[in-house]
Amino acid sequence: MRAMLFFAAVVLSSPVLSQDVTEVLKRDFHARGQATMDRVDQDALQFACTKFTDKPPAELAKLLESDQMKTIVFPAGSLVGDWKRGEAIAQSGRGATWSDPKNAPAGGSCYNCHQLSPQEASYGTIGPSLLRFGKLRGNGPEIQKYAYGKIYNAKAYNLCSQMPRLGYSGTLTEQQIKDLVALLLDPESPVNK
Amino acid sequence: MRLPLFLLLAFCLAAPAARAQDPKKEIEKYQRMIADSSPAELFELQGEELWKKPQGPRKVSLQRCDLGLGAGVLNGAYAGLPRYFKDADRVMDLETRLLYCMTTLQGRDGAEASRAAFGTADRPSEMEMLSAYIAGLSRGVRLAPGAAHSREKAAYALGKALFFHRAGPWDFSCASCHGETGKRIRMQELPALGKPEYARPVVATWPAYRVSTSEMRTMQWRMNDCYRQMRYPEPEFASDATVAIITYLTVNARGEPYRGPGTKR
Numbered sequence: 001m002r003a004m005l006f007f008a009a010v011v012l013s014s015p016v017l018s019q020d021v022t023e024v025l026k027r028d029f030h031a032r033g034q035a036t037m038d039r040v041d042q043d044a045l046q047f048a049c050t051k052f053t054d055k056p057p058a059e060l061a062k063l064l065e066s067d068q069m070k071t072i073v074f075p076a077g078s079l080v081g082d083w084k085r086g087e088a089i090a091q092s093g094r095g096a097t098w099s100d101p102k103n104a105p106a107g108g109s110c111y112n113c114h115q116l117s118p119q120e121a122s123y124g125t126i127g128p129s130l131l132r133f134g135k136l137r138g139n140g141p142e143i144q145k146y147a148y149g150k151i152y153n154a155k156a157y158n159l160c161s162q163m164p165r166l167g168y169s170g171t172l173t174e175q176q177i178k179d180l181v182a183l184l185l186d187p188e189s190p191v192n193k
Numbered sequence: 194m195r196l197p198l199f200l201l202l203a204f205c206l207a208a209p210a211a212r213a214q215d216p217k218k219e220i221e222k223y224q225r226m227i228a229d230s231s232p233a234e235l236f237e238l239q240g241e242e243l244w245k246k247p248q249g250p251r252k253v254s255l256q257r258c259d260l261g262l263g264a265g266v267l268n269g270a271y272a273g274l275p276r277y278f279k280d281a282d283r284v285m286d287l288e289t290r291l292l293y294c295m296t297t298l299q300g301r302d303g304a305e306a307s308r309a310a311f312g313t314a315d316r317p318s319e320m321e322m323l324s325a326y327i328a329g330l331s332r333g334v335r336l337a338p339g340a341a342h343s344r345e346k347a348a349y350a351l352g353k354a355l356f357f358h359r360a361g362p363w364d365f366s367c368a369s370c371h372g373e374t375g376k377r378i379r380m381q382e383l384p385a386l387g388k389p390e391y392a393r394p395v396v397a398t399w400p401a402y403r404v405s406t407s408e409m410r411t412m413q414w415r416m417n418d419c420y421r422q423m424r425y426p427e428p429e430f431a432s433d434a435t436v437a438i439i440t441y442l443t444v445n446a447r448g449e450p451y452r453g454p455g456t457k458r
Contacts, residue, residue, distance in 0.1 A: 016354035024351065025360070025425075028432035035426045039361045046359045050366070053357055096362055096424045112378045124378040126370065155364070164363035171362065 018042065018050050033098035045155055054160035061159040068156035071168050072149050079144040079181050086183030087190070089176050090116055096171050106171045108151070108180055113163070116183065117190035126162055134185035135192040147181045233325055233402045233454035236317065236409045240326025243319055249299030258294035260287070260327065271331035272451050275348065275440045276339030284339065284348040286439045287327060288320055288413045289431035307430045311414050314407040321409040324400045324454075331451045336397060338443040345440065348433075352441025355434060356387065365423040367438070381458070389445050396446035398455030405458055412439050 025040040045064050048056050056064070092107020094100055111120055113127035137143045150157055152167030166172045172180075183189050244267075245254050260270035261278070275286040281293050288310065295306040312318035339345040356367040370378060371386040384391040400411045416435045420428050428435050 016350050018354075018358065021351070021354050021358045022360070024355070024434050024437075025358075028429050028434035029420075029426040030429060032427040035421075035424065037426050039424065039426055042360050046364055049364070050357060050359045053368075097421050098427055099421060122379045124376070124381075126373075126376050126378065126383075162365075162369045164365075169362040 018047055021050075034096070034100065034102040035098035045159055049160035052160075056159055065156055065159050068153050068159070068165075068168075069149075071165075072152045072156060073167070073174075074145065074148060075174050075178070079148045079178055080139070080185060081175060081178030081180075081182045083179070083182040083186040083189035083191075085176075086179035086181070087117060089172070089179055090183055091120075096169070105173075105176075108166055108172055108176070109164075110180070118193070119190055130184060130191065133191055134187065134189065137185075139185040139187065144181060144185060147184050148177055151177050151180055231402055231454070231456040233329075233400075233409065233456065236322050236325035236402070236454070237329045238326075239317075240322035240324070240329075243322050244326060249295065249301040251298070251300040253299055255291070255294050255298065255323075257298055258291070260290055267327055267330045269331050269334045271328045272334035272336050274338060275345075275436055275443060277342040277344045283433070284342075284344050284436055284440060286412060286431075286436050287324055288411055289436055291320060291323055291327075292431050310411075310430050311417065312408065317409055320413075321400065321411055324411045325409055328400055328451070328453050332453070334451050336393075336443060336446050336449050336451055338440060338447065340444050340447070348437045348440040349444050351433070352437035352439070353387075355438050356441055361424045363424045365425075367419065367423075369423075386442055386445065389447070392442055392445035393449035396443050397449040397451050398453045398457075400453060401455040401457045403457045409454070410457075 022040060022042060026037065029037070029040060031037045042050065045068065048060060048064060052060075089108045090110035093109040093112055094104065095106020095109075100106070110116060111123045113124040115123040115125075115129035115131050116133075118131060133147075134143075146157075150163075151172070153165045154161045154163035155165055164171065167174070167177055183191055186192065243255075245256060247254050257264045259265075259278075259280075260267065261273045261276050262268075262270045271287055274290070275284050277284050278290065278293075281290075283289070285293065292303060292307055292310075295301045296303045307320075309316075309318050310320045312321050340349065357372075359366040359369070366372075368387065370376070370383050373383075374385045374388070374391065376383050384395045386392045386395065399415060400409060402409050413430055413435055416438055417428055417430070420426075
């Protein structure tokens, strides 16, 4: 089944193959700072999303999403941290570039794409507005798990989402993701005021 | 090159814009104001001097450099780039061609000539000044990059493939930010560069002076800094990959009268 879907992907290819582009990146790019050359290797979902310009066949998407779901490490105990720290993490766009120091804490770049706290007028619109996220959805264990999982690996829920896999990629720590969950779900968070 | 008064003005205008009731209108007003007083002209003047200055082991200027319309012909040359050059057997954008002329005519070392291609506010680069000067001599000329030669078609196809190629720890392609219309990152509107109507006004105003950093920036720099933010390794200056994306974008913008060097936020 998996082999068949990938065969279909290759047959339906555009004039320049994804593998050829990877070879070009290997030839024309160089490692700098923490941005090492292994970053240009595509994994299965990057390949599929490139091949189908973010509209993969439903069955292929389901298959690869279930692979991504298996990467999520849910911590034991509460998934809700401190919304104040979460707000600072959401504001920060630092992390993972060749100009960021390797061991400095990264941010989530959340406001780059999402509306969150109503006080922050400078928010992007690539992702949906998350204003009143917890107020609209409650803050029980189910939604906590969803929010944590979505931030850890957005591709487990929507294969070709433009949202980075912030936990899976090692950008954010477990505690940072919990703090972002709090920003979304804590009744005291400005997001829910 | 610092212009404190200019910067002060820029910040005074920028700060209230971020909190205003209708941020989009405020930003548009601010952009119109900064477009009226671009320091890009200073870079154009410096670029003209550099173009005529004998340099390198051969102590010659770049005045015999052929940018596609014949040796030393600059009027309208930028609007015809990128294009295929038979002598180099490559498709080249302006900066790649300038680097070629620096090495072949002036006898300079390629690594030395490209190392400082991206300048700082205090030390703008030769490439930035030359780009401003040469691009300025295409003002009013419609963009007509090479798109007929098989190598130009191949560069366009590679550029398009690169534009939609997703990789890196954050799974980004150029289209992650520049694929859809009407989207923003923070307050910055994102042109959907695969569509001619959005590519045209953007490509027609690069290279550009960036008010926020007081720097003249080129298309090669724009590619470099996008890939930095995409969390990729660094693209080689004047590589086939960067030239291919610039070819893709410029062909998308084909027909637009050039009106740079522009001014950006």
